[in-house]
Amino acid sequence: MSQKLKVLVAGTGFAGEGHVDAFRAAGAEVVGIVGRTKSVVDEVAGKLAIGYAGTDWSEALTTCQPDIVSIATPGGAHYEPIKQAIACGCHVFCDKPMTHSGETAVDLCDLAQRKGVKTAYAASFRYAPSVLHAKQLVAAGAIGEPLEVECISHFNLERDIPFGWSHRAESGGGRLNNNFTHSLSIVTSVVGEKILSVSGEVRDDLGKAPIVEGVHNFMTRRNFIPKDLSDPSLKWGESNVEWSYTVLAQLESEHAARPVSVLFKHGGLNPRFNEDHIVFYGSRGAIYIKGHYGSGQLYVWGQDKAWNAVSLPQEIVDAVPDVAGETEQCWHYLVQEFVKDINGETVPPYPTFKEGSQYQQLIDIIRKNGSWTDVSDLA
Known part of the structure:
Protein backbone atom coordinates (compact mmCIF):
# COMPACT_ATOMS: atom_id res chain seq x y z
CA MET A 1 0.00 0.00 0.00
CA SER A 2 1.15 3.55 -0.71
CA GLN A 3 -0.31 4.84 2.57
CA LYS A 4 -0.10 3.43 6.09
CA LEU A 5 -3.25 2.30 7.84
CA LYS A 6 -4.25 4.80 10.54
CA VAL A 7 -5.05 3.46 14.02
CA LEU A 8 -6.91 5.08 16.91
CA VAL A 9 -6.41 3.40 20.32
CA ALA A 10 -8.87 3.40 23.22
CA GLY A 11 -7.15 2.83 26.56
CA THR A 12 -4.03 4.21 28.24
CA GLY A 13 -2.98 1.28 30.43
CA PHE A 14 -0.82 -1.78 29.83
CA ALA A 15 -3.02 -3.04 26.98
CA GLY A 16 -3.25 0.36 25.31
CA GLU A 17 0.52 0.78 25.23
CA GLY A 18 0.91 -2.83 24.06
CA HIS A 19 -1.53 -2.31 21.20
CA VAL A 20 0.32 0.83 20.11
CA ASP A 21 3.62 -1.06 19.90
CA ALA A 22 2.01 -3.99 18.05
CA PHE A 23 0.37 -1.85 15.37
CA ARG A 24 3.51 0.17 14.82
CA ALA A 25 5.51 -3.05 14.42
CA ALA A 26 2.96 -4.20 11.82
CA GLY A 27 3.59 -1.05 9.76
CA ALA A 28 0.50 0.94 10.76
CA GLU A 29 0.46 4.54 11.97
CA VAL A 30 -1.02 5.22 15.40
CA VAL A 31 -2.66 8.63 14.97
CA GLY A 32 -4.45 9.01 18.29
CA ILE A 33 -5.16 7.65 21.76
CA VAL A 34 -8.20 8.18 24.00
CA GLY A 35 -8.54 7.74 27.76
CA ARG A 36 -10.82 8.74 30.63
CA THR A 37 -8.47 11.16 32.39
CA LYS A 38 -6.91 14.08 30.51
CA SER A 39 -3.71 14.21 32.52
CA VAL A 40 -3.13 10.47 32.07
CA VAL A 41 -3.89 10.34 28.33
CA ASP A 42 -1.70 13.43 27.74
CA GLU A 43 1.17 11.79 29.62
CA VAL A 44 0.85 8.48 27.73
CA ALA A 45 0.54 10.20 24.35
CA GLY A 46 3.67 12.21 25.08
CA LYS A 47 5.61 9.16 26.18
CA LEU A 48 4.58 7.20 23.09
CA ALA A 49 4.89 10.13 20.67
CA ILE A 50 1.25 9.98 19.57
CA GLY A 51 0.00 13.18 17.94
CA TYR A 52 -3.59 13.21 19.18
CA ALA A 53 -4.72 12.68 22.79
CA GLY A 54 -8.30 13.05 23.93
CA THR A 55 -11.06 11.99 26.30
CA ASP A 56 -13.99 12.17 23.86
CA TRP A 57 -14.24 9.06 21.65
CA SER A 58 -16.71 10.52 19.15
CA GLU A 59 -14.56 13.59 18.68
CA ALA A 60 -11.46 11.41 18.21
CA LEU A 61 -13.17 9.34 15.51
CA THR A 62 -14.12 12.52 13.64
CA THR A 63 -10.74 14.20 14.06
CA CYS A 64 -8.43 11.22 13.44
CA GLN A 65 -10.46 9.46 10.69
CA PRO A 66 -8.86 6.07 11.53
CA ASP A 67 -8.93 2.98 9.34
CA ILE A 68 -8.67 0.79 12.46
CA VAL A 69 -9.67 1.25 16.09
CA SER A 70 -7.91 -0.74 18.77
CA ILE A 71 -9.96 -1.30 21.93
CA ALA A 72 -7.75 -1.75 25.00
CA THR A 73 -10.13 -0.81 27.81
CA PRO A 74 -11.99 -3.10 30.28
CA GLY A 75 -14.79 -5.11 28.66
CA GLY A 76 -17.62 -3.12 30.21
CA ALA A 77 -16.47 -0.05 28.27
CA HIS A 78 -16.37 -1.73 24.85
CA TYR A 79 -19.90 -1.68 23.48
CA GLU A 80 -20.56 1.99 22.65
CA PRO A 81 -17.07 2.85 21.33
CA ILE A 82 -17.06 -0.21 19.06
CA LYS A 83 -20.59 0.51 17.88
CA GLN A 84 -19.58 4.07 16.96
CA ALA A 85 -16.40 2.88 15.24
CA ILE A 86 -18.28 0.32 13.13
CA ALA A 87 -20.74 3.02 12.09
CA CYS A 88 -17.76 5.04 10.85
CA GLY A 89 -16.55 2.07 8.78
CA CYS A 90 -13.53 1.29 10.95
CA HIS A 91 -12.02 -2.16 11.27
CA VAL A 92 -11.90 -3.19 14.94
CA PHE A 93 -9.20 -4.90 17.00
CA CYS A 94 -10.67 -5.69 20.42
CA ASP A 95 -9.06 -7.15 23.50
CA LYS A 96 -10.92 -9.74 25.51
CA PRO A 97 -13.56 -9.85 26.86
CA MET A 98 -15.44 -8.62 23.82
CA THR A 99 -18.15 -6.98 25.96
CA HIS A 100 -19.87 -7.52 29.30
CA SER A 101 -22.63 -9.80 27.93
CA GLY A 102 -23.49 -12.25 25.18
CA GLU A 103 -26.33 -10.04 23.94
CA THR A 104 -24.16 -6.98 23.34
CA ALA A 105 -21.37 -9.07 21.81
CA VAL A 106 -23.76 -10.68 19.32
CA ASP A 107 -25.11 -7.24 18.44
CA LEU A 108 -21.60 -5.94 17.65
CA CYS A 109 -20.79 -9.04 15.61
CA ASP A 110 -23.93 -8.54 13.54
CA LEU A 111 -23.23 -4.82 13.08
CA ALA A 112 -19.68 -5.52 11.87
CA GLN A 113 -20.86 -8.15 9.39
CA ARG A 114 -23.53 -5.84 7.98
CA LYS A 115 -21.07 -2.95 7.67
CA GLY A 116 -18.46 -5.19 6.04
CA VAL A 117 -15.61 -4.26 8.40
CA LYS A 118 -12.99 -6.72 9.59
CA THR A 119 -12.68 -7.61 13.26
CA ALA A 120 -10.06 -9.27 15.44
CA TYR A 121 -10.70 -10.64 18.93
CA ALA A 122 -7.57 -10.73 21.05
CA ALA A 123 -7.97 -13.97 23.00
CA SER A 124 -4.48 -14.22 21.61
CA PHE A 125 -2.49 -16.72 23.67
CA VAL A 320 7.19 -15.44 16.70
CA PRO A 321 7.67 -11.66 17.05
CA ASP A 322 10.93 -10.69 18.73
CA VAL A 323 9.47 -8.66 21.59
CA ALA A 324 9.67 -9.00 25.35
CA GLY A 325 6.72 -10.51 27.22
CA GLU A 326 4.43 -13.38 26.24
CA THR A 327 1.34 -11.16 26.22
CA GLU A 328 3.07 -8.67 23.96
CA GLN A 329 4.33 -11.43 21.64
CA CYS A 330 0.80 -12.71 21.13
CA TRP A 331 -0.63 -9.24 20.52
CA HIS A 332 2.05 -8.61 17.90
CA TYR A 333 1.34 -11.91 16.18
CA LEU A 334 -2.42 -11.33 15.90
CA VAL A 335 -2.02 -7.67 14.89
CA GLN A 336 0.33 -8.71 12.09
CA GLU A 337 -2.26 -11.17 10.77
CA PHE A 338 -5.04 -8.59 11.09
CA VAL A 339 -3.13 -5.85 9.25
CA LYS A 340 -2.11 -8.26 6.48
CA ASP A 341 -5.74 -9.29 6.03
CA ILE A 342 -6.91 -5.68 5.83
CA ASN A 343 -4.20 -5.02 3.26
CA GLY A 344 -5.54 -7.85 1.09
CA GLU A 345 -2.96 -10.52 1.89
CA THR A 346 -4.03 -14.12 2.44
CA VAL A 347 -3.69 -15.18 6.08
CA PRO A 348 -4.84 -18.21 8.10
CA PRO A 349 -8.11 -17.79 10.03
CA TYR A 350 -7.75 -15.77 13.24
CA PRO A 351 -10.25 -15.07 16.06
CA THR A 352 -12.86 -12.47 15.15
CA PHE A 353 -16.06 -11.10 16.66
CA LYS A 354 -17.69 -14.41 15.69
CA GLU A 355 -15.57 -16.19 18.29
CA GLY A 356 -15.78 -13.27 20.71
CA SER A 357 -19.58 -13.24 20.66
CA GLN A 358 -19.71 -17.03 21.07
CA TYR A 359 -17.39 -16.86 24.08
CA GLN A 360 -19.55 -14.18 25.75
CA GLN A 361 -22.66 -16.29 25.24
CA LEU A 362 -20.88 -19.28 26.78
CA ILE A 363 -19.83 -17.19 29.77
CA ASP A 364 -23.45 -16.12 30.32
CA ILE A 365 -24.50 -19.78 30.28
CA ILE A 366 -21.75 -20.92 32.66
CA ARG A 367 -22.47 -18.13 35.14
CA LYS A 368 -26.01 -19.40 35.62
CA ASN A 369 -24.61 -22.39 37.55
CA GLY A 370 -27.48 -24.32 36.03
CA SER A 371 -25.78 -27.68 35.51
CA TRP A 372 -26.39 -29.23 38.90
CA THR A 373 -28.68 -32.22 39.53
CA ASP A 374 -30.13 -32.43 43.03
CA VAL A 375 -29.33 -35.89 44.41
CA SER A 376 -29.95 -35.15 48.09
CA ASP A 377 -33.00 -37.45 48.17
CA LEU A 378 -31.33 -40.53 46.68
CA ALA A 379 -31.80 -43.72 48.74
Missing part, protein backbone atom coordinates in the same frame (compact mmCIF):
# COMPACT_ATOMS: atom_id res chain seq x y z
CA ARG A 126 -3.31 -19.26 20.95
CA TYR A 127 -0.20 -17.72 19.34
CA ALA A 128 2.17 -18.71 22.15
CA PRO A 129 5.04 -20.69 20.53
CA SER A 130 4.34 -23.99 22.30
CA VAL A 131 0.63 -23.74 21.45
CA LEU A 132 1.49 -23.24 17.78
CA HIS A 133 3.76 -26.28 18.11
CA ALA A 134 1.01 -28.37 19.73
CA LYS A 135 -1.37 -27.45 16.92
CA GLN A 136 1.19 -28.61 14.37
CA LEU A 137 1.82 -31.88 16.21
CA VAL A 138 -1.88 -32.74 16.63
CA ALA A 139 -2.53 -32.03 12.94
CA ALA A 140 0.37 -34.33 12.02
CA GLY A 141 -1.12 -37.18 14.07
CA ALA A 142 1.59 -37.20 16.74
CA ILE A 143 -0.90 -38.28 19.47
CA GLY A 144 -3.37 -40.12 17.25
CA GLU A 145 -6.96 -38.98 17.64
CA PRO A 146 -7.32 -36.28 20.32
CA LEU A 147 -9.55 -37.57 23.11
CA GLU A 148 -9.31 -35.20 26.06
CA VAL A 149 -7.78 -31.89 27.13
CA GLU A 150 -7.16 -30.46 30.58
CA CYS A 151 -6.31 -26.84 31.41
CA ILE A 152 -5.31 -26.33 35.04
CA SER A 153 -4.36 -22.97 36.57
CA HIS A 154 -4.08 -21.39 40.01
CA PHE A 155 -3.13 -17.71 40.13
CA ASN A 156 -2.93 -16.97 43.88
CA LEU A 157 -4.06 -13.38 43.24
CA GLU A 158 -3.86 -10.97 46.16
CA ARG A 159 -7.28 -10.78 47.78
CA ASP A 160 -6.87 -7.11 48.67
CA ILE A 161 -6.17 -5.74 45.18
CA PRO A 162 -8.09 -2.44 45.03
CA PHE A 163 -11.71 -2.61 43.93
CA GLY A 164 -12.19 -1.94 40.22
CA TRP A 165 -13.51 -3.27 36.92
CA SER A 166 -12.16 -6.79 37.55
CA HIS A 167 -14.60 -7.18 40.47
CA ARG A 168 -17.79 -6.38 38.53
CA ALA A 169 -19.59 -8.33 35.79
CA GLU A 170 -21.04 -5.18 34.22
CA SER A 171 -17.49 -3.83 33.85
CA GLY A 172 -16.16 -6.93 32.13
CA GLY A 173 -14.59 -8.47 35.22
CA GLY A 174 -14.42 -12.05 36.42
CA ARG A 175 -12.08 -14.94 35.71
CA LEU A 176 -14.20 -16.33 32.88
CA ASN A 177 -13.86 -13.07 30.96
CA ASN A 178 -10.16 -12.72 31.65
CA ASN A 179 -8.80 -16.26 31.86
CA PHE A 180 -11.25 -18.72 30.32
CA THR A 181 -11.37 -16.70 27.09
CA HIS A 182 -7.65 -17.32 26.53
CA SER A 183 -7.77 -20.97 27.57
CA LEU A 184 -10.75 -21.71 25.34
CA SER A 185 -9.06 -19.99 22.40
CA ILE A 186 -5.92 -22.08 22.94
CA VAL A 187 -7.81 -25.37 23.01
CA THR A 188 -10.04 -24.61 20.03
CA SER A 189 -7.03 -23.52 17.97
CA VAL A 190 -5.38 -26.91 18.53
CA VAL A 191 -8.38 -29.26 18.55
CA GLY A 192 -11.15 -27.56 16.57
CA GLU A 193 -13.13 -24.34 16.64
CA LYS A 194 -16.64 -25.84 16.85
CA ILE A 195 -17.91 -25.97 20.44
CA LEU A 196 -20.64 -28.59 20.79
CA SER A 197 -21.67 -28.42 24.44
CA VAL A 198 -20.68 -26.82 27.73
CA SER A 199 -21.35 -27.26 31.44
CA GLY A 200 -19.89 -25.27 34.30
CA GLU A 201 -19.82 -23.99 37.85
CA VAL A 202 -18.51 -20.68 39.16
CA ARG A 203 -17.79 -19.37 42.64
CA ASP A 204 -17.05 -15.95 44.16
CA ASP A 205 -14.33 -16.64 46.74
CA LEU A 206 -13.60 -12.95 47.35
CA GLY A 207 -16.71 -11.04 48.35
CA LYS A 208 -15.26 -7.54 48.68
CA ALA A 209 -12.20 -5.40 47.99
CA PRO A 210 -10.90 -2.06 49.34
CA ILE A 211 -11.77 1.09 47.39
CA VAL A 212 -8.62 3.08 46.64
CA GLU A 213 -8.19 6.20 44.51
CA GLY A 214 -5.52 6.72 41.86
CA VAL A 215 -5.38 3.28 40.18
CA HIS A 216 -5.09 3.86 36.42
CA ASN A 217 -3.01 0.91 35.23
CA PHE A 218 -4.18 -2.69 35.73
CA MET A 219 -0.59 -3.93 35.96
CA THR A 220 0.33 -1.63 38.88
CA ARG A 221 -2.81 -2.10 40.99
CA ARG A 222 -0.93 -4.26 43.53
CA ASN A 223 1.08 -1.19 44.51
CA PHE A 224 -2.14 0.40 45.84
CA ILE A 225 -3.12 -2.30 48.35
CA PRO A 226 -3.79 -0.46 51.67
CA LYS A 227 -1.19 -1.08 54.34
CA ASP A 228 -3.82 -1.15 57.11
CA LEU A 229 -6.83 -3.17 56.03
CA SER A 230 -8.39 -2.80 59.46
CA ASP A 231 -8.63 0.99 59.12
CA PRO A 232 -12.28 1.82 60.02
CA SER A 233 -12.33 4.67 57.49
CA LEU A 234 -11.54 2.31 54.60
CA LYS A 235 -14.41 1.81 52.15
CA TRP A 236 -15.13 -1.52 50.47
CA GLY A 237 -16.69 -2.52 47.15
CA GLU A 238 -18.68 -5.71 46.61
CA SER A 239 -17.58 -8.32 44.06
CA ASN A 240 -20.28 -9.87 41.87
CA VAL A 241 -18.11 -12.10 39.69
CA GLU A 242 -16.46 -15.49 39.83
CA TRP A 243 -12.90 -15.92 41.12
CA SER A 244 -12.89 -19.68 40.51
CA TYR A 245 -14.53 -21.83 37.85
CA THR A 246 -14.80 -25.38 36.58
CA VAL A 247 -15.98 -25.86 33.00
CA LEU A 248 -16.52 -29.01 30.94
CA ALA A 249 -16.83 -28.75 27.17
CA GLN A 250 -17.05 -30.95 24.11
CA LEU A 251 -15.42 -29.87 20.86
CA GLU A 252 -15.74 -31.19 17.35
CA SER A 253 -12.37 -32.01 15.80
CA GLU A 254 -11.41 -32.88 12.26
CA HIS A 255 -8.71 -35.05 13.81
CA ALA A 256 -11.10 -37.22 15.85
CA ALA A 257 -14.13 -39.37 15.13
CA ARG A 258 -15.83 -38.45 18.42
CA PRO A 259 -16.17 -35.18 20.35
CA VAL A 260 -13.11 -34.19 22.38
CA SER A 261 -13.71 -33.71 26.11
CA VAL A 262 -12.16 -30.63 27.75
CA LEU A 263 -11.73 -29.67 31.41
CA PHE A 264 -11.01 -26.04 32.32
CA LYS A 265 -10.15 -25.66 36.04
CA HIS A 266 -9.11 -22.28 37.39
CA GLY A 267 -8.66 -20.91 40.88
CA GLY A 268 -7.95 -17.20 40.74
CA LEU A 269 -7.20 -16.87 44.45
CA ASN A 270 -5.84 -20.37 45.09
CA PRO A 271 -2.11 -21.14 45.45
CA ARG A 272 -0.52 -23.65 43.09
CA PHE A 273 1.53 -26.64 44.25
CA ASN A 274 2.75 -27.96 40.91
CA GLU A 275 2.98 -25.92 37.71
CA ASP A 276 -0.06 -24.79 35.79
CA HIS A 277 -0.40 -26.76 32.57
CA ILE A 278 -2.30 -27.74 29.45
CA VAL A 279 -2.41 -31.39 28.32
CA PHE A 280 -3.75 -32.85 25.08
CA TYR A 281 -4.41 -36.59 25.42
CA GLY A 282 -4.77 -38.77 22.34
CA SER A 283 -5.29 -42.38 21.33
CA ARG A 284 -1.54 -42.91 20.78
CA GLY A 285 0.17 -40.31 22.96
CA ALA A 286 -0.09 -36.97 24.71
CA ILE A 287 1.27 -33.42 24.66
CA TYR A 288 2.02 -31.55 27.89
CA ILE A 289 2.76 -27.80 27.96
CA LYS A 290 3.92 -26.00 31.07
CA GLY A 291 2.17 -22.76 31.98
CA HIS A 292 -1.45 -21.69 32.29
CA TYR A 293 -1.41 -20.25 28.76
CA GLY A 294 0.95 -22.79 27.24
CA SER A 295 3.96 -20.49 27.18
CA GLY A 296 6.40 -23.02 28.71
CA GLN A 297 8.23 -26.13 27.56
CA LEU A 298 6.33 -28.70 25.47
CA TYR A 299 6.68 -32.45 26.17
CA VAL A 300 5.45 -35.42 24.15
CA TRP A 301 4.51 -38.86 25.50
CA GLY A 302 5.04 -41.35 22.71
CA GLN A 303 5.85 -44.95 21.91
CA ASP A 304 8.77 -45.03 24.36
CA LYS A 305 6.26 -44.47 27.21
CA ALA A 306 8.13 -41.44 28.54
CA TRP A 307 7.75 -37.67 28.53
CA ASN A 308 10.32 -36.07 26.23
CA ALA A 309 10.98 -32.34 25.88
CA VAL A 310 10.65 -31.29 22.24
CA SER A 311 12.30 -28.20 20.78
CA LEU A 312 10.34 -25.65 18.79
CA PRO A 313 10.55 -26.08 15.01
CA GLN A 314 12.60 -23.34 13.38
CA GLU A 315 9.64 -22.05 11.36
CA ILE A 316 7.76 -21.32 14.60
CA VAL A 317 10.82 -19.66 16.14
CA ASP A 318 11.09 -17.45 13.07
CA ALA A 319 7.36 -16.60 13.08
